[in-house]
Amino acid sequence: MSNTTGGRRENGGKQTTMRDVALAAGVGLGTVSRVFSNVGSVAPATREKIEAAARELNFRPSALGRDLKRRTTNNIGLIVTDISNNFYGEFAQGVLATAKEQGRHVILCASGEEPETEREYIDLLVEQRVDGIIAFPTGHNLDSWRSARDLGINIVFADRELPDLDIPSIVVDNEAGARRLTEYLLALGHSRIGYLGGPSELTSGGQREAGYRQAHLDVGVAVKEDLVVRTRFTRDTAYASALRLLENPVPPTALVATNNVLGEAALTAIRDRGLSVPDDISLVMFDDVPWANLVEPPITVVAQPAWQMGQSATRMVLAADGEKVQPQTVKTEMVLRRSARPLHSSAPA
Amino acid sequence: MSNTTGGRRENGGKQTTMRDVALAAGVGLGTVSRVFSNVGSVAPATREKIEAAARELNFRPSALGRDLKRRTTNNIGLIVTDISNNFYGEFAQGVLATAKEQGRHVILCASGEEPETEREYIDLLVEQRVDGIIAFPTGHNLDSWRSARDLGINIVFADRELPDLDIPSIVVDNEAGARRLTEYLLALGHSRIGYLGGPSELTSGGQREAGYRQAHLDVGVAVKEDLVVRTRFTRDTAYASALRLLENPVPPTALVATNNVLGEAALTAIRDRGLSVPDDISLVMFDDVPWANLVEPPITVVAQPAWQMGQSATRMVLAADGEKVQPQTVKTEMVLRRSARPLHSSAPA
DNA sequence: CTCCTGATTGGAAACGTATCCAACAATTCC
DNA sequence: GGAATTGTTGGATACGTTTCCAATCAGGAG
Numbered sequence: 221m222s223n224t225t226g227g228r229r230e231n232g233g234k235q236t237t238m239r240d241v242a243l244a245a246g247v248g249l250g251t252v253s254r255v256f257s258n259v260g261s262v263a264p265a266t267r268e269k270i271e272a273a274a275r276e277l278n279f280r281p282s283a284l285g286r287d288l289k290r291r292t293t294n295n296i297g298l299i300v301t302d303i304s305n306n307f308y309g310e311f312a313q314g315v316l317a318t319a320k321e322q323g324r325h326v327i328l329c330a331s332g333e334e335p336e337t338e339r340e341y342i343d344l345l346v347e348q349r350v351d352g353i354i355a356f357p358t359g360h361n362l363d364s365w366r367s368a369r370d371l372g373i374n375i376v377f378a379d380r381e382l383p384d385l386d387i388p389s390i391v392v393d394n395e396a397g398a399r400r401l402t403e404y405l406l407a408l409g410h411s412r413i414g415y416l417g418g419p420s421e422l423t424s425g426g427q428r429e430a431g432y433r434q435a436h437l438d439v440g441v442a443v444k445e446d447l448v449v450r451t452r453f454t455r456d457t458a459y460a461s462a463l464r465l466l467e468n469p470v471p472p473t474a475l476v477a478t479n480n481v482l483g484e485a486a487l488t489a490i491r492d493r494g495l496s497v498p499d500d501i502s503l504v505m506f507d508d509v510p511w512a513n514l515v516e517p518p519i520t521v522v523a524q525p526a527w528q529m530g531q532s533a534t535r536m537v538l539a540a541d542g543e544k545v546q547p548q549t550v551k552t553e554m555v556l557r558r559s560a561r562p563l564h565s566s567a568p569a
Numbered sequence: 570m571s572n573t574t575g576g577r578r579e580n581g582g583k584q585t586t587m588r589d590v591a592l593a594a595g596v597g598l599g600t601v602s603r604v605f606s607n608v609g610s611v612a613p614a615t616r617e618k619i620e621a622a623a624r625e626l627n628f629r630p631s632a633l634g635r636d637l638k639r640r641t642t643n644n645i646g647l648i649v650t651d652i653s654n655n656f657y658g659e660f661a662q663g664v665l666a667t668a669k670e671q672g673r674h675v676i677l678c679a680s681g682e683e684p685e686t687e688r689e690y691i692d693l694l695v696e697q698r699v700d701g702i703i704a705f706p707t708g709h710n711l712d713s714w715r716s717a718r719d720l721g722i723n724i725v726f727a728d729r730e731l732p733d734l735d736i737p738s739i740v741v742d743n744e745a746g747a748r749r750l751t752e753y754l755l756a757l758g759h760s761r762i763g764y765l766g767g768p769s770e771l772t773s774g775g776q777r778e779a780g781y782r783q784a785h786l787d788v789g790v791a792v793k794e795d796l797v798v799r800t801r802f803t804r805d806t807a808y809a810s811a812l813r814l815l816e817n818p819v820p821p822t823a824l825v826a827t828n829n830v831l832g833e834a835a836l837t838a839i840r841d842r843g844l845s846v847p848d849d850i851s852l853v854m855f856d857d858v859p860w861a862n863l864v865e866p867p868i869t870v871v872a873q874p875a876w877q878m879g880q881s882a883t884r885m886v887l888a889a890d891g892e893k894v895q896p897q898t899v900k901t902e903m904v905l906r907r908s909a910r911p912l913h914s915s916a917p918a
Numbered sequence: 919c920t921c922c923t924g925a926t927t928g929g930a931a932a933c934g935t936a937t938c939c940a941a942c943a944a945t946t947c948c
Numbered sequence: 949g950g951a952a953t954t955g956t957t958g959g960a961t962a963c964g965t966t967t968c969c970a971a972t973c974a975g976g977a978g
Contacts, residue, residue: 285964309653634934
């Protein structure tokens, strides 16, 4: 290939503006604007003249000028933890598709679950005057969120809720999801069920743990507190926590992981300890990521409708001003596969 | 939780501007600007007065006004195929991290490999006056690309090159990667090696196929043309193509898939046909996605350094104006695992 | 013929910022 | 003491657009 010269153009020249087009077409500036903003009325002949001149000059309207004048940007910010995680990827696909329908652009930010990074991103998005922000909040930076909201930016939280902030969120029914997974394991006869969950500051973490506990309560089985482990969502710490869980003097016979990062860590730890699923230990988790159905055995999961959540979040954040936006809770779906089996039985579940 | 009221604020009021701050601090507009753009000199006492006033008024500088005046946006566009695909996710993480270092924002677009969608996104990014665009091009819309480039937008292509466009790209050594995978299978004694690849219009597709063929040539084994299948990167068509390959009258004993979508399709098709890897058929592929190491057996792959490619692409697109940007080719790394075994042998490789 | 209505048009005034220029003050240098 | 330098400041102008207002024009009603 011959593209060795770089493809870079000197950007010194002025860009073509509506004024240039107006001059070339022999009309007034206002008329050109009316053509491109598709508002008001323009005589067909005039419109054609203008469009011809614009084509000739390779004119492209500038969103900068437009947005400055209109005081709205058509951009929304999306703050996820890690876009390489399939759950956030699916969610983002939902956001992108919905935003595109409405001619909106998406500014992507990855917080890495770091409050400081999140704060920087919030500031940047505020400066960019985005119309709205969709975020998986870290749970910190309450002041920044409040300030952004008070500046008139529509905000929607996903997956987690923040107290005292009066910002709507879209979450799944965490309690029910975790409860069903746990009930399922209990029904299979397990009574030492490990719980590998996220930080309890996050409402999703608290709710899932509550579901896990409620399931125990319902059938009168005591939760073994030393089998309840909360950890950050990074691969290394999650793996270490999973190992710790498995190294318990009396190890669990089943394990609930509350998202795909923790599930992957658990599976890896189980294998590294030379154990096998489901013969030595049953494993269930949140998030129906692709690998859940590719590994052997395929993992029983509670699926969150990530794409649809992205779609809903986008609709919420773009709701007409003045419209009340209600927080939303979506249902999870349990997908039974083969990663759990009855305790004290040699036949697979 | 009590956030049932919506968190929406009427946006009717004027926003606070530098003029307001200037008035409140009893200084001139220019001085306020100097404080926030951090250019020129401002007396410490004055600066403090201004910062106090700004804090008091909750002033946030507007990127719109700044960008309009400066004629640059600090935004770059990223056009991928599907952000829920781990390869693009990793790449995007690299882009985000690098962009953030330089205070840049990333506008994310997913083309779905559709030329029409790609064109719309290019237009939108041009209107947004992004400083640069990083794209996995579909191979179409040459005019749009040319036009964007001529408007002064820095463009970098990833994964694929486009002829006659003088736009730099960052690619992996596709030919070598595919050659090594194929050589490996040939060395294990396979001679009927299926090839499941992308459309040949894409240079990456052509180069990988060339590597596959070269490997055969090197050892004097003829390519079985009816085992060479090119397909689009959608799950359904890829799966159908994989099935077709397996249903060959004389089926292949090994398979090369040229990316993770095709690899997943191949693996699923193999299993659905009741075959097992590697006993019935060996499978190797491009892309070291997480599941490649979680399935049984773990898949031998050629890994593309997605994150680093994102980083490099971002550096290229943000290179100082006037600087020549050289196209870049990065090396792949072959990761041997257990998804291939010698033909005519009962011991695993 | 005049008045009125509606469609079409041109141009001025913002939107919020950066930057140039002139003005001024406080030093410093001879 | 005067001139030159340096640091600091205010204000006008421009960036590319939208939008308001007034003006023009064609044509129908009276």
